[in-house]
Amino acid sequence: MSVLVFIDIADGQIKKASFEAACYGAQTAALLGTNAEAIVLGTCDADLAVLGQYGISKVHTVADPKLNHFDSQVYTKVIAEAAANADVIVFSNNTTGKAIAPRLSARLKAGLVTGAVALPDVSAGFVVKKSVFSGKAFANIGINSAKKIIALNPNAFNISKVEGTAEIAVFNTEIPASAVNVVSVNKVTGEVPLSEADIVVSGGRGLKGPENWGLVTDLAKLLGAATACSRPVADIHWRPHHEHVGQTGLAIAPNLYIAIGISGAIQHLAGVNRSKTIVVINKDPEAPFFKAADYGIVGDAFEVVPKIIDAVKKLKGMS
Amino acid sequence: MKILICISKTPDTTAKIAFTDNNTKFAADGVQWIINPYDEWYSLVRAIELKEADPSVVLHLVNVGGADSEPIIRKALALGGDEAIRVNADQSDSYFTATQIAQIAKEGSYDLIFTGKETIDYNGSSIGGMIAEILDLPFVSHAVKFDLAGQQSTIVREIDGGEETVQANLPLVVSCQKGMAEQRIPNMKGIMGARTKPLKVIEPATSEILTTVVAFDLPPAKAGVKLVSADNPEELVRLLSEEAKAI
Numbered sequence: 001m002s003v004l005v006f007i008d009i010a011d012g013q014i015k016k017a018s019f020e021a022a023c024y025g026a027q028t029a030a031l032l033g034t035n036a037e038a039i040v041l042g043t044c045d046a047d048l049a050v051l052g053q054y055g056i057s058k059v060h061t062v063a064d065p066k067l068n069h070f071d072s073q074v075y076t077k078v079i080a081e082a083a084a085n086a087d088v089i090v091f092s093n094n095t096t097g098k099a100i101a102p103r104l105s106a107r108l109k110a111g112l113v114t115g116a117v118a119l120p121d122v123s124a125g126f127v128v129k130k131s132v133f134s135g136k137a138f139a140n141i142g143i144n145s146a147k148k149i150i151a152l153n154p155n156a157f158n159i160s161k162v163e164g165t166a167e168i169a170v171f172n173t174e175i176p177a178s179a180v181n182v183v184s185v186n187k188v189t190g191e192v193p194l195s196e197a198d199i200v201v202s203g204g205r206g207l208k209g210p211e212n213w214g215l216v217t218d219l220a221k222l223l224g225a226a227t228a229c230s231r232p233v234a235d236i237h238w239r240p241h242h243e244h245v246g247q248t249g250l251a252i253a254p255n256l257y258i259a260i261g262i263s264g265a266i267q268h269l270a271g272v273n274r275s276k277t278i279v280v281i282n283k284d285p286e287a288p289f290f291k292a293a294d295y296g297i298v299g300d301a302f303e304v305v306p307k308i309i310d311a312v313k314k315l316k317g318m319s
Numbered sequence: 320m321k322i323l324i325c326i327s328k329t330p331d332t333t334a335k336i337a338f339t340d341n342n343t344k345f346a347a348d349g350v351q352w353i354i355n356p357y358d359e360w361y362s363l364v365r366a367i368e369l370k371e372a373d374p375s376v377v378l379h380l381v382n383v384g385g386a387d388s389e390p391i392i393r394k395a396l397a398l399g400g401d402e403a404i405r406v407n408a409d410q411s412d413s414y415f416t417a418t419q420i421a422q423i424a425k426e427g428s429y430d431l432i433f434t435g436k437e438t439i440d441y442n443g444s445s446i447g448g449m450i451a452e453i454l455d456l457p458f459v460s461h462a463v464k465f466d467l468a469g470q471q472s473t474i475v476r477e478i479d480g481g482e483e484t485v486q487a488n489l490p491l492v493v494s495c496q497k498g499m500a501e502q503r504i505p506n507m508k509g510i511m512g513a514r515t516k517p518l519k520v521i522e523p524a525t526s527e528i529l530t531t532v533v534a535f536d537l538p539p540a541k542a543g544v545k546l547v548s549a550d551n552p553e554e555l556v557r558l559l560s561e562e563a564k565a566i
Contacts (some may be wrong), residue, residue, distance in 0.1 A: 098436075103449065105413075105529070109527060109529065132440065132441055132535070133330075133442075134439055139441075139532055139534075139536075140534050141532055142531045142532075142533045146529075179491075181486045183473070183477070185482040185484075242482070248356055248360075256563070269441075291544070293405075294541065294542075294563065296544045296545070308552045311552060312566065
């Protein structure tokens with residue numbers, strides 16, 4: 001009986017969302033009076049013993065290069081074997097977790113809650129709070145089965161470190177052949193992934209054209225932030241689709257969301273309203289976004305944003 | 320070739336989100352219901368495009384829902400589905416729903432099963448993966464592009480921080496999102512034709528129910544926006560640093 005956390009590796013490094021999942025798994029294990037262990041699939045150079053600092057006692061590795069390309073069917077079979085003694089299995093609710101967790105749920109007949117935002121309530125049964133209606137509400141879901149699977153939303157759970165080193169153990173198993181052949185991978189490197197970013201700077205049609213995006217990217221670079229955009233901006237190809245946040249795009253929950261020239265239609269708010277602090281810069285004082293914001297400036301982005309950039313530089317001692 | 324397209328009924332994207340019965344039920348009064356946008360705009364329309372390219376393709380729709388799902392099923396038929404099956408049950412638990420669809424998929428021996436990447440109400444992203452596992456089929460999630468040459472599909476899928484291109488042979492399960500296709504509006508011929516297309520209603524197969532909704536909550540209301548003068552953006556940076564501790 002234990003908690004098993006799936007650790008997702010990107011570019012040889014443990015993803016931030018997986019550190020969150022590790023802490024979540026460790027604290028869930030503490031509630032249940034058991035240990036949290038982790039599993040890592042594929043070859044990886046990252047120091048896995050460091051997971052001990054996130055509350056993981058033991059890391060199971062399956063360092064087979066066949067696992068370096070992701071296939072949900074193969075991953076599910078391997079994780080199902082490793083999870084034979086686990087009562088709770090934790091994933092991050094990112095694209096990898098969303099592809100494996102439901103398969104594993106069906107395979108193990110383990111009730112699944114995706115999009116979890118808080119530790120389970122184990123006082124009566126096993127109830128997990130999750131985000132629903134694209135961030136506009138929460139649902140508390142009871143899991144009835146003996147085995148349980150939780151996929152934790154990125155940026156929903158604070159990382160807290162402890163002293164410790166995780167033991168590394170090789171998990172031996174037969175890796176089945178994959179029916180999905182990866183032809184090419186196209187990753188934006190050197191940029192902060194939008195779903196994991198602490199700060200996101202986002203632009204809308206108020207910026208008038210893609211040639212003005214320097215305002216957004218300069219401020220983002222200065223803040224170590226990811227960039228995003230509203231749906232119309234992606235639809236008219238000013239920015240790539242993967243930057244579109246909102247109801248039909250990506251739902252994000254950064255610590256700080258700065259919206260420049262976005263009016264704040266309800267569909268846009270659905271993708272960003274879990275952000276901790278929202279700043280809106282818009283020249284229209286009636287823009288609905290101000291109602292959902294924590295801080296706002298009614299003004300012309302082309303005048304205001306350069307001044308903000310200067311003030312941030314001053315704050316960071318860069319000028 | 321036979322494609323099974325899973326469609327779900329969701330509240331309109333602008334619907335007010337509120338709950339009744341001691342916060343255990345969605346307040347459906349006055350809510351307009353739509354086909355889940357991911358199911359309609361991306362998965363169904365892409366399937367219709369495949370049929371347009373090859374008229375021998377057959378498109379079957381499946382919905383797990385009550386009789387109140389029929390308007391959205393008729394709309395999907397008006398857009399271009401050939402036939403529909405409604406499993407007469409509430410969509411309470413994703414495993415239950417996936418079991419129903421997997422049963423139909425098995426009996427109908429489909430080459431391809433399309434789902435949306437998630438529903439905009441429950442945000443579960445679960446049905447496609449569960450169906451694939453129950454049927455022991457490959458599953459490609461978050462597809463933004465789907466092409467077919469004979470039995471081989473080439474799919475571009477979103478991954479964290481980018482995209483990857485994969486190839487897989489049919490049969491398989493694909494979850495679809497933005498990029499797959501563009502939204503369409505049904506035309507009059509489609510709407511008239513949809514009235515007479517077959518819509519079969521079947522009773523659910525027995526299945527375990529692994530999860531139950533205990534209660535819903537609404538997030539606490541925001542305290543209200545603090546406005547800073549456009550002449551003094553330095554003040555905004557100070558507040559973000561000292562008060563919000565966000566930078």
